[in-house]
Amino acid sequence: MAVIGLGLIGGSLLKALAAAGHEVTGYDADPGTRELAGAAGSIAEAVTGAELVVLAVPLPVLPAVFAELSGHDGLITDVTSVKGPVRDLAAKHRIRRFVGGHPMAGKETSGFAAADPALFDGCAWVLCLETSEPETGEPETGEPETDLADWLTAATLFTALGARVVPARAAEHDRAVAEVSHVPHLVAAALARRLVGNPLAATLGAGSFRDGTRVAATRAELIAAMCGGNAPAVSDVLGAVIDDLGLRLDELAAADPVAALVPALRQAGDARRAWPPRPGEAAEDPAGVDELLALGRAGGWVTAVAENRATVSTMRPESGRNPS
Structure with missing residues (x-):
């Protein structure tokens, strides 16, 4: 595996993957970071032979990185905080196998020196599952555009790191x-x-x-x-x-501002006190595109992928704890 970009998120992922026993290398544009991390000297060197490449660079840098990866045979994912533009860049640069990702993890410090292999324990990690359905209006069944086998590969990896994998389309994310x-x-x-x-x-x-x-x-x-x-x-x-x-x-x-303010403030307070939603009961769901997207839209997540890839272990919010 290869991690491109070794700031807080990329560096933490590099350390977490290594701690989990994976063979992993990295690359960063900063020579000091490369030295600190013992990273490769170039993107090409880092990704040679990699089955999975994780892009942990800022959005403005992604076009140049994607250009270097065009034609790469392995699975590519990313950790960028916006998914639609990254999906479009991957398509533009003809990335063959791509699953957009975003771990909802971080802290106020940054850089490889702040990297923490436990950063992803319990975090929600969005993995994008794209279909041909329109991005506006009510969700309907569409033809899958993300390869489900690749999605399940990424989900298997990140749940093993302790993350809660949330399926979603890029626009929904x-x-x-x-x-x-x-x-x-x-x-x-x-x-x-x-x-x-x-x-x-x-x-x-x-x-x-x-x-x-x-x-x-x-x-x-x-x-x-x-x-x-x-x-x-x-x-x-x-x-x-x-x-x-x-x-x-x-x-x-209003004539009585105190009374006028109460309803909206009460609704906000109720919503905040109910957050984060408590997990409900664990379940086993089919590992299908429609079922996975329905899980994400319900606020649920995947905790593990079955060895045969036919089912996933899932969790949904406790009923009544996630106000509309």
Whole structure:
């Protein structure tokens, strides 16, 4: 196996795969990181003979990396936080076997020095399962475009690392991460900007400010790359959040603002207290495209793949714990 890009995620994956007994090599554009990781001297050297290649580089770098991998016979996956553009790049560069991926894992430190082989324990790891169904409207059965055998290979590997593999189409993933990751970074940045030229507020800031702005400390270039790379979904979700805040403005202008604010705040509080959803009962499901996508849309995940690849061990959220 080969990991291209040895920052926090790529470096952690390199270490996790090695700890699990896999033969793995890596490559990073930074000479210091290559030396620290004992990595290969080039992408070509790293991927020679690799059955699986994981791309852990920033989205703007992916076109050049895909160009080097065109014609590679092994399975390729990635860990990029936006999936639609990566899917399109893979198709453009005629990548023969590709399964888009995104582990929902990380921490505020970065670089290979911060890599942790236990980073993926219990994390949700999206693996994209593309079909020919339209990306708008109600989900319907479509012809599979992702090779199911390749998807199950990736799912087998990442569940063995302790991840909860969530099947989803790229468009579904991009909308969901806009809601729970990308737009929250922009909201946190907007709140953190209230400190600029405001020393009194900085002195009075406490728990709610700390919790609401934590991710604003992420490097600006990283936030910009993930939000800009997912611009259509982020714009849609950010517009919905702005509309919701506009309703709060209307409620604040009401004759009784306290009473007017309560219903929406209560709904938000109920949703937050019910998160994260508790796992329900374990099940065995057919390892089919339609069944896997239905699992992901229900908020469920795969915990293991049967040796014969005919079934998967699954878990769904406990009924009543995931409010609509």
